[in-house]
Amino acid sequence: MWQLASSGVRAHRGAFAGTAVVLAVAAAVLAVTGVLFESGLRLQGEGDASAGGLLVSLSTSYAGTLIVVVVMVVAATVSLALRSRRREFALLRAVGATPSQVRRSVTLEVAVVSLVAAPLGAVAGLFGARLLDPVLVRSGMVAPDFASHLSPLPVLAAVALIAVTAVPVGRLGAREAARTAPTAALQQSAVEDRHVGLGRRITALVMTLGGLAMAFSPLWIPGTTGSAAASLSAFLLIGAAALAGPVLVGWIFDRVARAHPSGGRPATMLAVRNVRGFSRRLTTVVVPLALVVSAATIQTSVDRAMTTAIEQEFVAAVATDLVVTPTEDATQDLAAQVAAAPGVEAAVPLGTLPGEVRSVDDGAETWEAAALRVVPADTAALDPDVEKGSLADIDAPDTVAVSSDTAYTSGAGLGETLTIRLGDDVVDATVVAVYSRGLGVGGIVTGAATAEAHGLPVMADTLLVDVADGTDVADATAAITALGATAADPRTHITATVQAGGDNAVGNALLMLLLAVVAVGAASTLAMTTVARRDELALLHRTGTTRRQLLGMTTVEAAITGVTAWVVGTVAVAPAVIGVSAGMLEGLPVVAVPAYVIVSAAVVAFALVATALAARPTTRVATAVA
Template identity: 80%
Template structure:
């Protein structure tokens, strides 16, 4: 059996080479995620709870989407590599191989390729993970001297995940050929069957309903958690298309064929081909559609969250001006101690200022899991707000914000309340400095994205040794005073003063480091999908060598064959764009409805670039594979 499996790998090294590249890239990205997680845990263990918690949260949030994408891409690539060998499996059955022997041979083949490609990719990801260190430092997530922790654990985890995904897919891919009678298998290897089994139909229906339901989960799951949950809708719907793909894609191509395209023979051939080989093309459409869906949902959810945070901050701040120390203030500036506790006194002395309410931020951790352990603590920033202030309205829905004046009390956002189960009158376990505190929840508010997830009073922070340093002032201007003149006078002290809308917009623009980290992780995610799509396009085109040779024998020129494959690639790319767009619409609508309560927010620029890129990618990848394939096919036919 080992000899049969090794011979199969050597005989089909071209197809397995594409599969190996996909497995290696997937393993590399998984290893990067593992490095982030391990670095976060080690940083927490070293005493830097805030930075470690941020890294753990980043890795955890990214890992869920990544695992879904890796499973889908690896499954599509491995199944396509095996589908092109249906005739071979049929011949093995015809000469006496049992179904169990076929399955074992395929399992060994896929296992060998996985155990060779995955470690190589994982080691590359382990080394390349340190390229993210400067981005993490620039984003302020870690200390300037931070270095990612490298160990064999991320490599082993990545290899295990790839093997667990690829090997079962390989067995499933050989299952149909192994169970089919040899004569029937030979017949089916020459034509495609659009029908899918009852199990796949039911699973596709369940995933479709689940995707539509998940899309609007942000209506009852608040904040960023609701947005993240709703974004999974796009992946569930793409998964449903992958399961029911031959039916869905075949239906689309049938409608296209009924348009009766006239004119050039290449166009007619292309339309007929895509209609007759919908199952084969589904494995190409799904990865390309996944590119559109993944990029659009990630960028659009981020934009919706940013927009919601801006809206909530403007609604929460009732003061006229928001004052912050200048980020580039030099030691010899006019107000060198502006970030010190006397900030409020200096600003309050400015003519025209009626009141200046100081706000501060202190680091902490909140326990989200009663089981304990490093992963049970989530890093957070607690907003320190004086009790009884009217300059900040976080939208209290239960309790009273005035009660945070007592030590060891806390007000929580609806997001935090949902995640922790904390309610008014209950307790929330916090880690403040070296102390673990069971803080009493005195209020629940709705504007957590714009304000903060947790609000405490100065008494709580000082009781546990946390320095309360004013970083923001909410300034009310006296009636009749000149707002612009007051702002200019405050600016002359070396601070920045702006209305709430201008302030929050500038703050969002200055968060470029965090955006860079998110962009880098998104590009890694898209790299997995793009490599998978390129591999499927190349394997699909190369597998058509006999078909192209037959067309050449019947009079089709090589130029017409190239034109035919170009038209097919265009149809495939546009179909993938349509499927990806349709799959992402519910998620975008649901996220915007939950976070903003208004029309959908879409990152139009990112969507346009990805949409055009998918169609262009299909054309280029197909052309690169079609040129040598048609050359060989015409040479054989001649």
């Protein structure tokens, strides 16, 4: 059996080459994620809880999305590679091979490819993870001397995950041919059936309902937590489209065929009829491309929504004319100098107290870095929109107010305690208020009394300044600037602060890695789909179709496939965009329009280019054979 599997891999090395590339790229990205996770754990063990917690949080949040993408892309690639061999499986059954022998042979073939490609990709990803170190340092997540920890564990984890994904998919791919009678299998190998089993229909329906429920989870889960859940709904809906693909894609192609006049150009007419008759095969191409649209759109739109929400909440919370921040040349008594500046009626100092918040997950205790905003208890200059309790109560030591998001994730509501490490002290701080504007104000607010109780100095890093009546704001701004500070209205200040925070270089780098997996998978499926049609193209050439018409036909098919993928991806991501915006913003949903337009155009162009690169040599061979 092992010899038969090895022979099968060698005989179909062209098809398995594309699968191997996809498995290697997926393993490489998984290994990078594993390196980030292990490095974060080691930093925590060495006492750097802040940087370690950030890396662990980054890797775990990214890993969930990555695993979903890897499973979908690998499943699509492996199933397509096996679909092109349905005639071979039928012949094996016709000459006496048992269903179990066919399944074992295919399982071993996929295992051979996985165990060769995945380790190579994982090792490359292990050493390639070091390329992210400068990005992590520039983003301020880690110390300047940080170096990712390299060990065999990420490689082993990546190989194991690829194996447990690809091998079962291969076994499922051979099940249909193995269970079908040999004569029926030979007939079906030339004709595609759109029928989808009851189990797949039910699963697709459940995933659709689950995706819609997750999309609108911000209606009952507050803040960024609900928005994060909503962003995952796009992947569930893409998964549902993959399960119901032959029916869904076939329905779309039927509409295209009915809209196209029967008397059109031959190449276009052939293309429309072909996509209508081979919806199951083209589903494996549509799903990865739709995944590109969904993944890129939701990631960029979440970043856009987060930025917009921070600006909205900060502007709504600050009730003063100016926000003042010190420069490097400012003196330590800047707050007093600003308060005494001409035209200034009041200057309210705000500080930041570094700390760590304890959380317990499944019995494991972790400490996450947190910045506590120190606010005067009786100020009216800052309104975090208190929903429960009173902000005046933070005047007592060891008391805090928390955002609704922090209250939900920590489980510390009004009147309960939040365990915080301040310096060397571990404090069970009492929650005296819960407010809604956590993105603009911060997750935790406390008073100066808490810092004083633990001997921690608080330097004012922000001043909220009111200008006296009758004073020109420009004159007051000039007077404050002369003291060595920057003064701006709340909206200008928060916009500049958000822009100074960078463009989320780490998130963009990880997004590019994610899209690389999908792009390689899509390119592989497009190439395999086109190459597998050599006999079909040769038959069309024998019946009078010219090579130019064959190239035109494949181009039109690629355009229809790309546009269909764009439509499916857009429909799948729309509920997520609405849900994320509902959880963070007031007003209309926010979409990163430039990124969406670029990705949408790239998906269609990608389908055209990848198909053209594979179609030219394939049609050349097909016409030569004919």
